[in-house]
Structures are given as structure tokens and as C-alpha cells.
Amino acid sequence: MTCNLRRRTFLTSAAALAAFGARAQGAYPNRPVRMVIPFAAGGATDVLGRDLAQAMTATLGQSFVVENMGGGAGVPALNTVARSPADGYTTFFCASGNITAQPLLAKSRVDILGQLTPVGMVATAPHVLVVSAKLPVHTVGELVAYAKAHPGTLNFGSAGVGGLAHLGTELFARAAGISITHVPYKGAAQAMTDLVSGQVQGMFGTMPSFTGMIEKGAIRALGITAPSGATPLKNLPLIARTVPGFQYSSWNGIFVPVGTPAPLIEQLYIAMAKGSTDKGLAKRFDEQGVDIALANSAQLAAAVHKEIAVWDKVIRDAKIALN
Template structure:
């Protein structure tokens, strides 16, 4: 009868002896600068947000973020780099939602992305803006739809690449509105804007930072947004769902770490993200970019990835989208 009590006491003593070691391990993280992989070129919207967030998180973590831009390859090189990194919390990826919820679905050899990377937390959310030529005939979403119905397939929507969220958003818009449009993929945003201003293409979805300068000059016109937002640059823009009921989506930004990163390290990163989100300077910087502060815990982010992956998977299959 005494053996179970003796055995239980030994286990308690052993666990107690390990507590200082675990506490020291958690307290020592991070022990060096954190490598932040961004799957876009320097200067883009995600890059700007990631650098601002890293700087704000540095204040509570006591270690800086070293940003490494890894654009191209539909984000796959960046994902692979993070997935293969040591799972010690010193390599993370700051990405846009499409990198996680859409691009992996286009791979010929599909894998469960959440078996490769671990959610740390979401920090921001923003709608896409639908923009048209500033001197063109389209003044509203209704104008675009009316033209597309009268001229099936003649309305050209551009995107910065096949399978990106702007492309998928275009396909979702066309199907929800019951119209046929032509998708014109580009290899970058700069040429897209040039051709939009010249009238070679008629419309494009994208985030406000890509368009804000051209909108202010009247070179292009914003006719609607894909989801509600409190961000200053988006005030006054109508929801597209007012014209196309049921049409909505957002892009969001989050941090992911290699799978098997210790839960304590992830928790510390998310705590630093929460502290950064309360920083008025960071909130102002995000607002300037047309982005809302929107926090989601690791588990909430995991569920969001699962939910949105189902939505985009259907769009990809319905539109028969494939990467060349």
C-alpha cells in the first residue's frame, strides 16, 4: 500500500527538480537575433509591415529581428527555408495570408502546410481594394458588372501572379457576381499599375499600399473594398458586398515558425506581438497602410488557416487554376 505513495512522491520530486531548468530555458529565449523571412521583395506592403512589427517586438523581447526578403517562386522558397530551419524560435516567417492558405494548394505535391510550420499569431488584417482606371468609364462596382454582362470575357482583370490572392479574389468575384472576366497575370505590381493607368487592363484587386499614391493623384480610382475596415485610407469606400451579396474576403499578416518549435517560445513571441499591437506608433503605421490591427492567437490562427484553405481550394478547383 505504501509503494504507490512512494512512487508518486519520487515523480513529484523529479518534476520539481526539472522546473528550474525549464524556467531557465524559457527565460533565455530569445538568446540571439531572430531571423525574419519575408516572402516578398523589399519595399512591398508585407515587407513594410513586417519590419515595423519586428522593430516593435524587439522592445519586449530584447533581441532584434534581422529581415531577409525572399521573394519569387510563389513564396515556396521562403516557406521551405522556414520549414527546414532549426525549430528553436530563432527563425520565423512574416507573411500574407495567401502564402499559407492558397499557394500551398497549387503545389503538384500537396502537403499539409500546418505540418511544416507552426502558427505564432496574426497581427493585422486588411480588405483588398478594387481599383480601375481613373479616366475610364467605370465609376462603381455596378458599372463593371454591367459592362461584363454586356461584353462577356472582355473585362480584363490583372494580378501580380497566377494563384495569388488578387487572382483568386478576381475568380471569386466573377463567380459570385455571375460574370465572365479575363485574368491577365503579371510578374510584379509595377507594370500592372502602368497598364491600368494606360487602360490596357480595366481592374485589379490589391492592398491599399500598392495604390494609395496613384489614387491620390487621380490616376486610378477605388470603387470598393472586399471587407469592412476602420483604416483611415479606406474610409468612405463602399463594400463590394453591397452590390454583390455574399462576396467578401480579407488578406491578413501573421508570423509562423518551423513546426516543432517549443510552445514556450511561440507563447513568448505571441506575447511580444500583443504588446507591440498596443504600441500607438505601430498602430499608426499600420493605419497609414490601410491595415487594421487584428490579433489572433496561435490556435485561432490555426483554425483560420484551415477555414480559408477550404474556401480557396474550391475557387482553385472551380477555376482550374494551375501554376506553370
């Protein structure tokens, strides 16, 4: 609904101003919506975000303009969104680690839900535990036994300190009662190269990062960190069957600056939920090893609080700090 520009009277009363605000809000969105993604173009989160942006465009009738802002463990992108106007036109499509892990590693810990408000979760994905084909193990049980028989020799790589793959490694080591040395890299590509060569023996991560090398036989998938119905993961066992109590998953969702009006958050959530029913999007998510999993703003906020407590303990126990 738009204002009647031919009206000759000014809206001066409080009631008229409130009515104007309601009409303006009802027109949302009347221009393109910005979607900030805290990763470089082409990565798993970027691919999912662009698919979702396209589906939400069809629902809302306005385009979503994707802006990749990689680097800095996602903190610069997060800060950019948090400082943007709370008008529904800047959104943050992120992975769970950007919200529940990286802020815990800042010199001054960030109250993430004091800066960003959840719109909702759209998908979850377990991490896959992979090992170099040069390591003589084929199951999680064999890996645990190998680590206990060869203390101090097991090295796990990741794309950097404090990422979910790093925290998952620390959580696994403690749950399994084994020693693992974390080897951080500046990116996933070099970590993968060293995994294939056997310089590091294992790694956690999402399935798209590993598919090619698994198919070539250069690395071996042993299990997944949480239940999944995604096609590429159906034949992989739950790690928790061997290491009781060990479970975590990555998720993707949308956040907006604190102060964004609740009706706009609801419109974005409805568009996200409707977009998730698109058959093409669902197929592409499934191919990436991702399950559609919807949670609204309140549900996601509760999940964030719970997950922060888990990773906070891991970070403190392992004495993890960014250099």
C-alpha cells in the first residue's frame, strides 16, 4: 500500500503518523534487499545463500542482492550487518559458526543476540569425519583404537583456529578420550592437500568439501556428526554410535540488525519458509548434504543460546584463542 500523494492535508496527528507507518511497513519490501554472506563466492554457504535468495525473491517480489564479505572469521561481515539500519533491507545469511563460535573468540566477548536478531533457520548439515587414505583405519572405532595405540601422532587439519571444524575436533577428542593435535591452515584448500598427502590424518567438514577426493579414494569418510536424510550421507554411520554423546551439526540461517520491526522479520521468515519448499532448491540442498530444517526467530534464538554454551566450554577447556 502506498501513500496518496494527491492528498493536500499534512499528516500531523499522532494517529495519522501511526497510520502512515503501518502503510509504509505494509509496503515492505519496495526495493531490493541486501544479503551479506560472510564467505567468498563459490563456497558451500554462498551456494546455499544464493539459492535461497533466488527463492525468496520469487516470494517477496523484490530481488535479494548478495554481497560476499569473506575474511576475518566472518566478524567484519557480522559487524557490517549489525551496524546497518534496522529496516529489513540488510540481512545476514550465515553458518552457525559465525554466530555461536567466532564471537566467543573476540578479545571482548560479543553478545551476539544483542546485535543481531534471528529471522530463522533454513537448513542443517552434519559434519563428516574424513581421514587420509594413507591411515590404516576404516571405521570410527578403528580410528579411536589407532589414536590410543599411537598417542601423540594423530593430527587433524582445519581451515583455521576457532572454526566449527576445529571445535568439532576438540569435542571429538574429549568425547573419545584420545589425543589429537589441531593443525590450522589459512584455508580449506591447503588443509585438503595435506590430508590427501597424509601430512595430517583427519578432518571434519561439510560433505561438498570432500566429495571429489572421497570418490577418487584419496580420503575416506568414516561417519557423520548428526543424523541426516541427505542423499550423500545416507550410508555413513553416526559417530555417536561409537563415541556416545558426541554430536553437533552446522546450520544456516538469516539474521537482521537488532531493532528490525517484528512484522518485517515475520515477512522474511515466511518468505524463507516458502522458498524452502521450492523443489529445485530442495534438490540442490540435498545434493550438498544439507537437510531443510525450519526454525522461527524464537526457536533459533533458543538454539543459539544452547549451542554457545557447548562451544564456550570447548573453547575454555582447550584454551583456544585467536592469535
